[in-house]
Amino acid sequence: MREYNIVITGVGGQGVLTAxxxxxxxxxxxxxxxxxxxxxxxxxxxxxxxxxxxxxxxxYGSMVPEGKADVMLSFEPVEALRYVNYLKEGxxxxxxxxxxxxxxxxxxxxxxxxxxxxxxxxxxxxxAKWIGFNAEELAEKAGHVVTTNTVLIGALxxxxxxxxxxxxxxEVIKISVPPKAVEMNMKAFDLGIKAAxxxxxx
Amino acid sequence: xxxxxxxxxxxxPGERVLxxxxxxxxxxxxxxxxxxxxxxPGTPSSELxxxxxxxxxxxxxxxxxxxxxxxxxxxALAAAWSGLRAMxxxxxxxxxxxxxxxxxxxxxxxxxxxxxxxxxxPSMWSSQNEQDTRIYAKFANVPVLExxxxxxxxxxxxxxxxxxxxxxxxxxxxxxxxxSHARGDVVLGExxxxxxxxxxxxxxxxxxxxxxxxxxxxxxKFHPIILEKIEKIREELNNCPFNWIEGxxxxxxxxxxxxxxxxxxxxxxxxxxxxxxxILKLGTPFPVPYGLLEKFFEGLEKVLIVEELEPVVEEQxxxxxxxxxxxxxIHGKDLVPRVYEMTTRRAVTxxxxxxxxxxxxxxxxxxxxxxxxxPLLPPRPPSLCPACPHRNSFYAIKKATRARAxxxxxxxxxxxxxxPPLQTVDTTVAMGASIGIAHGLSIAQNGSLSEEQRNPEKQxxxxxxxxxxxxxxxxxALANAIYNRSNVLIVVLDNLVTAMxxxxxxxxxxxxxxGMGKRIPIEDVAKAMGADFVAVVDPYDIKTTYETxxxxxxxxxxxxxxxxxxxxxxKVGQMRRRGEKWPIYQVNEEKCTGxxxxxxxxxxxxxxxDEEKRQARVEPTMCWGCGGxxxxxxxxxxxxxxxxxx
Ligand code: SF4
Ligand code: SF4
Numbered sequence: 076m077r078e079y080n081i082v083i084t085g086v087g088g089q090g091v092l093t094a095x096x097x098x099x100x101x102x103x104x105x106x107x108x109x110x111x112x113x114x115x116x117x118x119x120x121x122x123x124x125x126x127x128x129x130x131x132x133x134x135y136g137s138m139v140p141e142g143k144a145d146v147m148l149s150f151e152p153v154e155a156l157r158y159v160n161y162l163k164e165g166x167x168x169x170x171x172x173x174x175x176x177x178x179x180x181x182x183x184x185x186x187x188x189x190x191x192x193x194x195x196x197x198x199x200x201x202x203a204k205w206i207g208f209n210a211e212e213l214a215e216k217a218g219h220v221v222t223t224n225t226v227l228i229g230a231l232x233x234x235x236x237x238x239x240x241x242x243x244x245x246e247v248i249k250i251s252v253p254p255k256a257v258e259m260n261m262k263a264f265d266l267g268i269k270a271a272x273x274x275x276x277x
Numbered sequence: 278x279x280x281x282x283x284x285x286x287x288x289x290p291g292e293r294v295l296x297x298x299x300x301x302x303x304x305x306x307x308x309x310x311x312x313x314x315x316x317x318p319g320t321p322s323s324e325l326x327x328x329x330x331x332x333x334x335x336x337x338x339x340x341x342x343x344x345x346x347x348x349x350x351x352x353a354l355a356a357a358w359s360g361l362r363a364m365x366x367x368x369x370x371x372x373x374x375x376x377x378x379x380x381x382x383x384x385x386x387x388x389x390x391x392x393x394x395x396x397x398x399p400s401m402w403s404s405q406n407e408q409d410t411r412i413y414a415k416f417a418n419v420p421v422l423e424x425x426x427x428x429x430x431x432x433x434x435x436x437x438x439x440x441x442x443x444x445x446x447x448x449x450x451x452x453x454x455x456x457s458h459a460r461g462d463v464v465l466g467e468x469x470x471x472x473x474x475x476x477x478x479x480x481x482x483x484x485x486x487x488x489x490x491x492x493x494x495x496x497x498k499f500h501p502i503i504l505e506k507i508e509k510i511r512e513e514l515n516n517c518p519f520n521w522i523e524g525x526x527x528x529x530x531x532x533x534x535x536x537x538x539x540x541x542x543x544x545x546x547x548x549x550x551x552x553x554x555x556i557l558k559l560g561t562p563f564p565v566p567y568g569l570l571e572k573f574f575e576g577l578e579k580v581l582i583v584e585e586l587e588p589v590v591e592e593q594x595x596x597x598x599x600x601x602x603x604x605x606x607i608h609g610k611d612l613v614p615r616v617y618e619m620t621t622r623r624a625v626t627x628x629x630x631x632x633x634x635x636x637x638x639x640x641x642x643x644x645x646x647x648x649x650x651x652p653l654l655p656p657r658p659p660s661l662c663p664a665c666p667h668r669n670s671f672y673a674i675k676k677a678t679r680a681r682a683x684x685x686x687x688x689x690x691x692x693x694x695x696x697p698p699l700q701t702v703d704t705t706v707a708m709g710a711s712i713g714i715a716h717g718l719s720i721a722q723n724g725s726l727s728e729e730q731r732n733p734e735k736q737x738x739x740x741x742x743x744x745x746x747x748x749x750x751x752x753x754a755l756a757n758a759i760y761n762r763s764n765v766l767i768v769v770l771d772n773l774v775t776a777m778x779x780x781x782x783x784x785x786x787x788x789x790x791x792g793m794g795k796r797i798p799i800e801d802v803a804k805a806m807g808a809d810f811v812a813v814v815d816p817y818d819i820k821t822t823y824e825t826x827x828x829x830x831x832x833x834x835x836x837x838x839x840x841x842x843x844x845x846x847x848k849v850g851q852m853r854r855r856g857e858k859w860p861i862y863q864v865n866e867e868k869c870t871g872x873x874x875x876x877x878x879x880x881x882x883x884x885x886x887d888e889e890k891r892q893a894r895v896e897p898t899m900c901w902g903c904g905g906x907x908x909x910x911x912x913x914x915x916x917x918x919x920x921x922x923x
Contacts, residue, residue, distance in 0.1 A: 096278075096460070110426075110459060110460070112455060115324075120659040121659055136455070136541050142638040143638075160644075160647040175899075176896075177882075178882055178885075179658075180655050182877055188653045192653060196653070200646055
């Protein structure tokens with residue numbers, strides 16, 4: 076495989092970086108050349124963030140160019156929409172549908188679009204496939220909302236032709252979370268897998 | 278995956294690991310047997326310093342968080358004068374702070390290898406400007422090495438120490454955000470015995486006043502020495518392992534790609550499916566080695582230089598070509614933008630134009646499609662955290678001044694006080710500048726208390742500055758304002774940590790990477806300097822903070838209010854680690870009148886507006902339990918309801 080490109084989007088503090096790191100290590104352990112691009116500093120404080128995960132035999136830069144992402148993993152619906160131009164035609168988006176409303180919206184300075192509006196842009200204008208579900212709810216079921224990113228990563232591993240083995244990714248999560256949180260995260264991972272399978276009709 | 282601090286110290290040569298560019302540089306410094314490291318944090322350089330902080334003890338390296346870049350520079354430089362390998366790191370604007378020492382000491386050279394890591398921030402993701410450090414390097418006649426990926430960053434760090442030692446000259450290792458903050462596969466090398474054993478290395482300074490005393494008689498000798506050194510280094514770099522020619526030998530077109538641009542050029546060529554090109558990969562954008570240029574230009578009919586920001590390589594190449602009498606077209610900034618960072622898209626677009634090809638994706642079409650999405654997007658700028666003590670300080674300042682003051686502020690997360698609803702930041706220029714600007718504004722509009730003629734209508738000026746920034750460059754400005762009898766209020770937002778760059782300690786924290794240093798309370802400094810009013814408040818107590826600020830505003834002269842409460846992000850991180858819980862506040866539906874004060878005047882990101890009920894609500898996963906909302910709501914609607922443990 077020459078290259079596989081993932082963009083991860085969300086709100087600073089949601090665990091976007093951690094998710095990228097987990098996928099990066101899984102790819103490294105699968106023998107690929109890996110590049111991750113991430114945001115630090117000011118932009119991480121509850122602002123909009125995007126991280127890049129690239130792996131394959133032939134990767135150079137750490138940023139995925141616009142129009143070249145095979146898949147997007149998004150922690151928040153508006154933050155998926157903000158970076159929709161990174162998806163390639165026919166790409167996929169795995170998205171947590173639970174919104175985080177920006178202060179500007181609460182203050183009445185801006186409007187938050189409806190989930191239908193967002194989905195329509197992905198499906199109609201950008202010809203992308205939409206896998207949306209409330210990952211936070213599943214995370215709570217698994218034990219705690221902090222496992223939301225594990226739920227989403229679980230779902231990601233189920234998309235067609237995803238080059239990393241789900242069990243492989245699971246192993247990396249196991250060794251990267253604190254020991255007492257392993258069980259909860261494994262449960263979250265499974266719930267993510269199940270959700271994606273249902274949506275994809277697998 | 279193992280902890281990064283462990284990986285950086287792993288004695289496993291040949292192991293492939295995933296490291297951040299900055300962490301790879303730390304590993305490179307260890308592989309080079311570094312002895313002293315001193316720096317002031319600054320995005321995107323900070324993780325290098327933080328990594329050194331966590332590994333230094335085990336590796337036997339002295340490491341410190343200095344109060345500013347100039348001091349850090351001097352600490353490391355003196356160690357290099359003592360024959361040790363030493364390093365300092367900073368962001369691009371940090372070099373402005375260190376520039377005074379940098380420019381003056383370069384002629385003195387070094388004994389042990391001395392590497393200055395400077396992280397540029399093209400596109401200004403976390404910075405106040407977009408300067409290109411390679412111009413500084415050229416200005417000072419110091420060679421600059423620029424890696425194209427994390428592994429090369431590690432290797433180059435080792436090479437930088439060797440080059441520095443060989444020529445007894447400073448060496449700059451320049452990264453950009455996308456190398457410092459890129460993770461990539463890195464192959465670990467050998468660690469020296471001393472590092473493995475954690476043996477602290479001590480140096481010896483040999484006196485040589487003719488060299489180390491910068492009186493004009495000595496300084497006059499330096500400039501020719503520097504020029505001679507840089508030309509010798511230019512020669513040497515013909516054989517630098519990070520410079521090479523690749524691609525098709527008989528190609529008629531060539532591309533010069535310095536530093537990280539090499540990665541973008543390679544990707545762009547693959548994407549375009551073009552391989553009939555010769556590439557000059559340049560790890561040393563200054564000085565460009567002429568021998569390599571000579572070889573590269575052979576048989577070429579046109580050349581493109583793909584470099585980020587300023588035409589540093591382009592100017593050197595064009596000058597060289599002119600002197601050689603070469604007349605083939607050399608393109609650069611006519612096809613590659615001079616502002617903002619390089620991207621694959623930019624490289625692909627420039628190369629396509631250069632070769633007369635179509636881009637692989639119709640970017641204009643994509644942009645047009647995206648234009649239609651933009652109106653749907655609510656803005657989401659970064660914001661002060663939930664429970665952030667600065668929010669309360671700003672809230673109290675705004676209330677006490679009835680939003681009528683001028684608010685000079687400074688560099689740190691509190692700069693976010695600029696955004697609505699707080700809007701209590703009117704100026705931010707550079708580290709420590711808030712106090713200087715406040716003083717200047719006061720002199721311009723009110724006059725100094727030592728003057729006979731003053732403006733009877735006093736303009737209230739309230740400066741804000743963080744604890745780390747206060748010690749960075751606030752101190753001399755404060756002395757100046759007090760001495761020259763300004764009429765200003767300075768609120769020091771003391772959250773006891775350098776929060777924006779990742780919770781590094783500073784004199785107000787007292788802690789050092791080695792244990793307890795000596796804490797210096799800001800109020801003691803202000804008193805000792807002779808401020809006319811000094812007080813300490815806890816911003817979590819909004820009422821008292823407000824009242825103290827009111828009182829301070831009545832005092833003529835320089836007032837200093839230290840608003841002290843530990844950084845919320847830092848505190849919550851610590852509590853999470855210890856498994857502690859905090860209360861979560863919720864809105865009592867019976868009491869909330871929908872006045873929106875909590876949203877429109879206070880703006881904690883955990884509080885949002887419920888359109889249906891027309892009331893405020895708290896997002897429980899974001900509440901960090903400070904109780905600020907409960908103090909702000911005029912109807913007592915916020916109540917702590919349950920234990921959280923987010
Ligand atoms: S300030 Fe109090 S009453 Fe006003 S909207 Fe907020 S919670 Fe409701
Ligand atoms: S207690 Fe109130 S002000 Fe503090 S974090 Fe929670 S919602 Fe925000």
